[in-house]
């Protein structure tokens with residue numbers, strides 16, 4: 001295919017309508033039709049990236065292969081499409097302004113007044129089209145964060161209007177996602193908010209090509225007709241998106257509503273054969289018909305907001321389906337955990353995952369959890385900070401290093417078992433300066449992790465500043481905590497595994513960032529399998 005086709009997804013009426021899932025579902029359907037697709041997200045906030053945001057503000061920070069700290073929607077794109085994204089797939093207002101201001105200082109605009117239009121909008125348009133330059137994709141889907149009508153979204157909306165004119169309507173289409181609320185008192189679905197939201201887009205010079213309407217109840221033909229009439233779209237471009245049981249149903253629901261066909265028609269792409277969704281349906285079949293069940297505790301400090309651990313939660317879903325097992329996750333606040341209540345809060349579970357994190361809050365609770373699962377031989381999975389606390393606990397209680405700590409929490413400790421990486425010591429700026437992105441790791445044979453990956457050479461994604469201090473490695477290994485994965489270039493410990501325990505694995509990297517719907521992550525699959533075995537042993541007793 002020659003010309004790249006651009007599809008923009010905007011949102012109206014309220015936030016949190018699921019633009020990310022609609023974009024990912026459309027992407028999935030187009031990929032299943034043999035098209036080469038990527039999805040990008042433009043966020044209207046001024047941070048250069050979400051790496052400096054508290055997870056409570058914005059949910060998880062998703063890290064790509066190339067080490068970009070990005071919006072959590074990129075995780076959905078990767079999980080649905082089973083393809084990698086990169087820094088270019090997530091652009092914020094902050095990054096746009098930063099680029100323009102840097103150019104201004106370089107003298108690129110010499111003699112000109114630098115303005116939102118055309119300089120900021122030109123930079124947005126350049127970024128919209130950047131991934132389309134090398135012939136890698138047939139279709140590029142662009143999700144615009146925020147809602148139409150927000151002051152901060154205006155330059156993005158204006159840039160879409162211009163792009164539509166620059167490229168022509170058949171090369172650039174706009175899908176507008178809105179809400180059709182149901183008013184219980186009158187027993188009706190209401191179209192007015194959508195009409196207003198489309199008017200708002202029209203004020204900015206954009207006629208949406210397709211409406212995707214979120215609702216709790218089915219939207220009948222009369223409502224579709226009304227929406228078509230007032231919003232100037234053909235009736236078959238009014239797509240109903242009813243609440244789904246799982247986000248993984250949405251591609252099939254969108255297929256039923258023919259969202260993909262509408263996009264192809266409007267873009268002048270031949271419709272061709274039905275998309276191949278066999279793997280996806282098979283996954284859904286296993287997901288919805290589990291033969292067993294396990295209870296997993298996720299110990300973290302941001303547990304009130306599940307989005308803070310989005311990729312971990314989704315990895316459990318993928319790995320659960322693979323094992324035909326329903327995974328019930330209880331979210332346990334690390335701050336609420338103390339030695340005295342650890343049995344009560346964790347005792348009933350078949351596996352415990354200690355989540356990534358930063359700073360002191362909740363650390364001692366995580367250490368207590370780690371001790372409990374080690375001693376009670378409950379399957380344990382520690383990710384990043386989760387590995388670090390497991391190592392500190394083992395150092396304190398098995399090796400007798402009473403002061404074992406991470407220098408992140410106690411910079412003056414006598415036993416810095418977790419210490420700042422050499423490469424981090426001179427860094428003072430916080431944004432984008434961690435050890436980020438994919439690094440290689442070599443696995444030791446005859447270990448649990450090797451049996452799961454079935455290969456010696458892996459690469460996994462990182463986001464941390466601290467590392468296991470190799471001065472202590474011999475002592476750890478002599479007592480059965482083994483470094484089973486090592487970075488071959490820097491010698492950094494990447495994975496620790498405990499001998500004489502059914503399943504005790506900690507990783508310095510974030511495996512959850514690479515789990516995909518049709519390729520669940522081997523460590524999550526292994527962890528759930530261990531939890532299933534633990535549960536069935538418990539039943540026998």
Ligand code: GLN
Nearest residue numbers: 356357384385464465466
């Ligand atoms: N705070 C720890 C570090 O920077 C762990 C980071 C994480 O869990 N992602 O090394």
